[in-house]
Amino acid sequence: MSLGYYFLLPVIFSFLTPYFKKIGLLRASSILLNLLLFLQTLVYTMMSLPQISLFSIKPPLGIAFILDGYSLLFLLIFTFSGLMVSLYMPWFFKANPRRDEARFYLFFNMLIAGSIGMILSCDIFNLYIFFEITGICSYTLSAYNKDKLGLESGIKYLIIGSIASIFIVFAIMLIYLQIGTVNLGLIAQRFHQIDPKISVLIVLMLFIGFGTKAELFPMNFWAPDIYQGSISPVNGLFSSVVAKAYLFVFFHLFYLFGLNSKYMLFVMVIGAITFLVSEFTALNQTNVKRLFAYSTLGQLGILFMAFSTNSIDTVSGALFHLTSHSISKLLIFLTLGILIHKLKSMKIDILGGFKSTFLTIVLVISFLSVLGIPPFSGFIGKILILKGFALSHNYAAVAFILLVSIVEAIYFFRIIAMMLDKSRAKVIVNVGVMNYAILAVLAALIVLFGIYPSLLLHYTDLAANALLHPTNYLTYALGVGL
């Protein structure tokens, strides 16, 4: 078994899409692929870390995939989300019949491949390639609805993506010019040798490049548009996979290059502003997709604040929060897909206009989890983050997060009140068996991680350790002892 399969399998499946389409197994093939990827990840959870897979030459010269604790957690999230979405898609296509399902599956598979590639590759140039693969797939997926809105979002995403990629290419070139290598291990070793001014430039370019894609303020004005223009399962993927992948890279490089001491405050402030602005903006939204897009931005803001703290406990909490947020947002967007289909509207009123106890319960669970209310998983993440901030005597951050969380609560509970309001006209919504299962699994995970957090904390601790103390990663990335 090799880490290469994470890229190879999706590529093979993507190339075989026309064939699968011909034999009518398109949907099944995607489920199979994602299941395979997920199972492979489950197998990796039982193996010792880090794992490395070489392609011909060993690093630092050759190309390799490295799986450490940090990327393992993300792999779990990505493959799980992929599996859930692929299971959801048959219903979606049955409800919204399309002629070009193959196009979706092609890019969906590649999106997963690109995201996973981004978190596994151990040299910055390959990382860039996967970045672009993810990018192209997301442009296409966001323009999957070939109507005005879809195309507009695709174009917007493409333009923003191009800007980000120019910055990243520039940064990579500067790094190569300065150090003469693209291997992450070597860069990490030699990064401090770079002339300070050039290093500032490189860092800024990487910051802008990945920050734009990771939807940081003030580079995130495009993000809600993209969510609005694309279909719900893709929203779920953007929120729980793509944004998280960029966040992964951001902090992977952040800690590998040892930028934490110098730029910690900066990233924290940017994260805080993102959180503040997004939550306030979300208050004023009447479009459900935009609303939850802003909510995603806000949560990313908290995550950026917490990830930049350089303390294992806080980062572990942030990873916990990230995981639970991914699950919650996936649940929310998949449910939105059902509601938008049934109620034929994207106005926020649809959340008050459906009648289904099951959907109400799962939505409420996910909302409470996002708000960090026990006994749901969001609470553990939030309390760990707050505890971490308090331990570093950063009480301002504690107060800030809590105050803005109240703003967040305003709109979440407005929606809950809407759902519980019996005076509204309600449309009975029947959830299919498959969707029932998917949403139930997601909600069950939220509850499970909330009441038995050790299950997940094991992985987040591992991940936080790997992120903050990448010694093992570096030895593998440098190819020592292979």
Next chain:
Amino acid sequence: MIFQIILLIMLAYVVGFIYFGLYRNITARIQSRYGPSVYQSFYDSIKLFSKKNTVNFGWMFYLGPVIMATGAILTLVLIPIFSDSDFLRSVTSQGNLFVLLYLMVLGPLGNALAVGTGGNPFGVMGVVRGLTRLIGLELPFYIAVVGLIIAANSSDIVHIIDLQKTTGLNIINHPLLFIGAMISMVGFFGESPFDIPGAPQEVYSGPRTEFSGKFLALLMSQGSLFAFAKLVLIVDLFLGGADSLEMLILKTFAIFVTIIFIGVVYGRYKVEQAVDFLMKLPTLIAVLGLARVVWFG
């Protein structure tokens, strides 16, 4: 003990009615009238017991005056009458000043319930005015009582009486508190300027509008009992109590006359005027007295 209680009630009954008669007389003389006989109220009450009721509004209307009378008698027996005697001491030691403060309101509550049952809007209006007035009226009195309790560091009335033997009378030690309490007392006796609840001409007789026959008699009787109890309380608190019947009559009468004279001179305040007034000067006086106790006592 039972004998003593009966004796006490009879004493209070007689003295209360005589005081009431005197009150009517004195008021009349001040207003250049002759006024009724001193015993007129007494006769009235006896007579009313045997008169027929004009109306009855059901059992709560029945129980209200009973509760009121119970409250009055309970108040009476819990106040030490004589300072240096064992007269009912075993009973009075079961309560204290706070119990009295609240028992004094229990009776009016019973009355208010009966009035409410009667359903006469004027009666209820009177009750509401009375309760509203109480907001202001209690204030100086409470402050005075609290001042005395803090000065004596005890809410036991017997203790307060005994203490006055060594430290001198409270009326001299705490004149401000006395003034405050007396102003409240004017209201408690339903005297002008605080006689708005039962104001004739305005709301008939206020709370008593619907009562007749034995109920009215009961109300009148409890009124005189209660009046006596209040007078004894003031005597106990400020004048060092009384060790004999003569002293008791003398001291209570002195207080009573003071209250009448204050009442006769003034016109009637509206409720809001009464409360506004009570919350200003009397409260201020009492608070000054209290401050003296707390900070310099």
Next chain:
Amino acid sequence: MNSIFLLLNLLPILFLYQFGGALHVELNFTSSFTLSLIQTPLGTFFAYLSMISFLLVTIAQKSKKFSFSYYMLQLLLSLAMFMIVLAGDFITFFIGWEIMTWSSYFIISKSKNIDTKSLQKYILFSLASAFSLIAGMVIAYSFAHSFDFSVISSAFRDMPFNIQITLIVLFSLSFFTKAGVIGLHYWVVDTYSKAPDLFSSILSAVMSKMGIYGLFLIYGHIVGYQELKMMFGTILNGTNFGYTLAWIGVATSIIATFKAITQDEVKKLLAYSSIAQLGYIITVIGFGTAYGVAGAMYHTLIHTIIKLLLFINVAAIVAQTGKSKFSELGGLIYRTPVSFVMLLIGIIGLAGMPPLGGFASKFMMYNAAIDTKFALILIGMLFSGAASFLYCYKLVYGIYLGHPTSKNLETTKEVPISYLIPQIILALLLVLTGAFPGAFIKVINPVLVEFSLSTIPYSGLGVMNSAVGSFNGLFIISAFVVFFVLILLLITRIKSKAKNNLNRFDISYCGEVPAQDTSLHFGFGFGADLHKIKFANAILKRSSSSFYESLATQTKKTSELFSRMYYGNIHNTMLIILLFFSALFFIGVN
């Protein structure tokens, strides 16, 4: 279903009884937190209080049909409270606290009368309270490196002074919000009045007590009354801290009392009365003396009993008549006589009159104030007590006395027995607490020991001792009964022919005869005079709502301002990114 949940509600009580005071459970939640349940005398008191309240309310719920989810949420709520009062660390406490918040939220949302605004008010204040708590928790953790109460308590002494103050303020704010201290009470009235009628009793009687429990926990257990004294110094015979807190409490009770009088909705009146009564508790809770703690605890007990009784009573009446305003009710006394007597007992307790339990608790609190020589505080309490007679009378008059205001009130039947059973139990409890106030000293003393305060001497079941005097509840109640019976016998002996069962319009009415449509119910008259009184008017015309409304408006405006940035012009977005880069670059290079 009702019976099943009745049994389920019994379980926690049996569970607690089974452990007999020695419950200690620990559970490793995560590597850094341990969940623990530890039974303290204080917690046990509150646990029994809340569990029995739930039991009684569940009995009353038999009369109406409630859905399964309602019962489930209520069970969850009771378990959450169980968790709160037995928690041995902040994580357990907080989890219980939040489950309490949202389970009650969902129960409230099931009400017919509820609207989104009230729900939002409720949840936002609850969350603000929770977030204030969580902030305090993590700050305490940053010094103690543990969420355990005892560890934090011992670490508290070594914290810097400003941190100590911050912690006390944060925790106090959190619990004040739950208890509804004036200024933070914005949610209370709406929520209590619009919640399902029977659930209002839980809200007022039990849930607000969790705030009181929290205050006890903080002042008595975590900070410690001795430590408070050392931190803030003393004034008169009490602490400066207690004095400040007492003023907050007194202001709360006075303001809420006046507001209560002017309410036309029955449950709003009860809600304000609840705020006022909790104001008393907050007044004495900070005194830091044995009698202060005892008074607060006794009043907690009494207020729980009274508010359960009153809210169940009102719920029954609302269910029976469909009316919930004083101006729409009236004259029910002979239609629902048992309910009337129960409410009467309730308001006698609420007004704090002897011989019922309400007096015993007031007595304890007043004596605590005398003990510390907080004279003005005491006068404030007495003053608001005097004003509270008005709303007590309004409550009984508006519903049961006076005249029926509509036809169907004249044919109302007595409320179902399941409403009456809990009321009768509670009324008996109220009588018992009045007759045997001394019995409670035995409950209080272990708590005083827990807080390392001196204990209260016990001298007989009927006797309530205090620093400056005592009274015998048993004697007073028996004397009352004896005199009452004697006078009653006396007066019934006197035969007088009365025309019974008169037409209710047969009253003296300025020489006129009131007609059918003459408004005889004095429902609106209450509180009208208050507006003319300067002091009362000053209180009544002010409201915290304008502050919170403007806060909401400001939030909305900020939100609109921010959302104007997201107007979707990709070209500008591009330029902003480039400009941002350039700006950062110049800052970074220089």
Next chain:
Amino acid sequence: MLEFFNDTQTIHFIIIVGSMSLFFIGFYGIATQKNLVKILVSFDIMESALFLFFIGLHYKVGLVAPILDKHLKTFTNMVDPVPQAMILTTIVIGLAVLALGLSFGIEYYKLTGRNDISKMNELRD
């Protein structure tokens, strides 16, 4: 005189100036143009500038292209091959993005008749 140009420093200087001016032309295009096609072209110009910059700075006088043939028998005296490989890949990616962008643009134009990106504002609340 042309020897002057046969100096590594000079060549690097010219490449830096040239590529940077090209870059800023692209930059100018992004900042001022609103036509989607022009924007995409500007991006391409910027990317080309970067490629030029990167490849150019790795050239030193006297080195040959890293292609094994009769001039180059051993791995000496040749230009660093890594940048060349990287740039080749990047060009391909850039091409893909450009193609995708143009196809989006065309479809969008077919639907709406517009190609002004600042007027694409139907995605809003």
